[in-house]
Amino acid sequence: MPAIELRGVTKRYGDVTAVRDLDLTVEEGTVFGFLGPNGAGKSTTINMLLDFVRPTDGSVRVLSRDAQAESVAVRRRTGVLPEGYDVYDRLTGRKHVEFAMRSKGVEGDPDAMLERVGIADAAGRKAGGYSKGMQQRLALGMALVGDPDLLVLDEPSSGLDPAGAKEMRDIVREEAGRGATVFFSSHVLGQVEAVCDRVGILREGELVAEDSIAGLRDAVGGEEQLVVTVDAASEDDVEAVRALPGVSSASTDGGTVTVTCDSDAKTRVIGALEEEGVTVKDFSTEEASLEDLFLHYAEGEDVATTEEVRA
Numbered sequence: 001m002p003a004i005e006l007r008g009v010t011k012r013y014g015d016v017t018a019v020r021d022l023d024l025t026v027e028e029g030t031v032f033g034f035l036g037p038n039g040a041g042k043s044t045t046i047n048m049l050l051d052f053v054r055p056t057d058g059s060v061r062v063l064s065r066d067a068q069a070e071s072v073a074v075r076r077r078t079g080v081l082p083e084g085y086d087v088y089d090r091l092t093g094r095k096h097v098e099f100a101m102r103s104k105g106v107e108g109d110p111d112a113m114l115e116r117v118g119i120a121d122a123a124g125r126k127a128g129g130y131s132k133g134m135q136q137r138l139a140l141g142m143a144l145v146g147d148p149d150l151l152v153l154d155e156p157s158s159g160l161d162p163a164g165a166k167e168m169r170d171i172v173r174e175e176a177g178r179g180a181t182v183f184f185s186s187h188v189l190g191q192v193e194a195v196c197d198r199v200g201i202l203r204e205g206e207l208v209a210e211d212s213i214a215g216l217r218d219a220v221g222g223e224e225q226l227v228v229t230v231d232a233a234s235e236d237d238v239e240a241v242r243a244l245p246g247v248s249s250a251s252t253d254g255g256t257v258t259v260t261c262d263s264d265a266k267t268r269v270i271g272a273l274e275e276e277g278v279t280v281k282d283f284s285t286e287e288a289s290l291e292d293l294f295l296h297y298a299e300g301e302d303v304a305t306t307e308e309v310r311a
């Protein structure tokens with residue numbers, strides 16, 4: 001059964017179309033990563049799930065209920081970590097969780113929840129004095145109150161250090177393990193790759209891809225990045241590589257040649273470099289990274305090499 005179902009959803013703000021004719025289904029128990037560059041429409045979509053924003057057109061169903069007509073029932077079964085959650089400065093972390101428990105009508109031990117999100121030591125401190133990462137952990141703890149059927153996390157890893165991001169991923173997995181659906185938006189691609197069953201990529205309000213990570217990789221054509229260590233390579237040598245069939249890009253810094261190509265083009269690349277008189281010392285290959293995939297879909301670019309992405 002779908003936990004989230006959007007059909008033909010459009011949201012316009014004046015002249016700006018934030019979301020355009022969006023169809024999206026997220027099955028129950030899935031960890032779904034909602035990716036897209038800034039301004040793609042991720043928060044607008046999330047806000048429509050929660051009835052904070054109403055669609056201009058189309059229908060939104062959440063947990064088999066109409067997101068508008070039955071928004072109270074939806075929110076009762078949904079845990080939300082909003083983007084940039086503002087804590088109540090003068091309330092302690094414990095009070096925040098107590099408040100979340102009261103509003104959800106559930107009993108529980110606030111300290112146990114704070115323990116789970118790694119800030120038990122700060123339970124009695126005012127949240128205004130928490131670091132950004134601690135505030136984010138607190139907001140996550142509040143979202144987890146009452147074992148929601150759906151967790152909606154808007155940029156959950158923002159402000160978290162690598163250990164915090166890892167803990168957040170573990171929690172997401174635990175929640176999925178007990179049957180919850182997790183829908184989270186991010187532009188931190190590693191987060192999504194590590195934790196999601198499926199991803200949807202939004203660009204300018206439209207869903208441009210929706211698949212498993214492996215499926216997205218296949219769709220890009222299973223290209224690989226080949227890094228060849230050489231004695232010295234010139235732009236002419238690289239030009240010869242670019243001309244080969246199955247090669248989509250190639251670049252060099254003199255000592256290495258970085259090539260994005262089909263996996264069966266690798267020997268041709270090495271051969272072409274040797275023919276150009278270049279001494280090949282070593283080479284290694286990597287699958288196209290999620291970052292490459294993301295750029296391919298989200299920015300509408302060709303799959304670039306990681307080196308080019310960094311440059």
Ligand SMILES: Nc1ncnc2c1ncn2[C@@H]1O[C@H](COP(=O)(O)OP(=O)(O)OP(=O)(O)O)[C@@H](O)[C@H]1O
Pocket residue numbers: 013016017018036037038039040041042043044045187
């Ligand atoms: N309340 C609003 N009024 C007018 N325009 C808005 C409003 N909210 C969002 N928009 C516009 O809708 C588009 C989508 O914004 P949205 O916040 O949904 O993107 P996002 O993918 O969540 O971006 P980010 O990653 O930066 O949070 C943007 O062009 C934004 O300027």
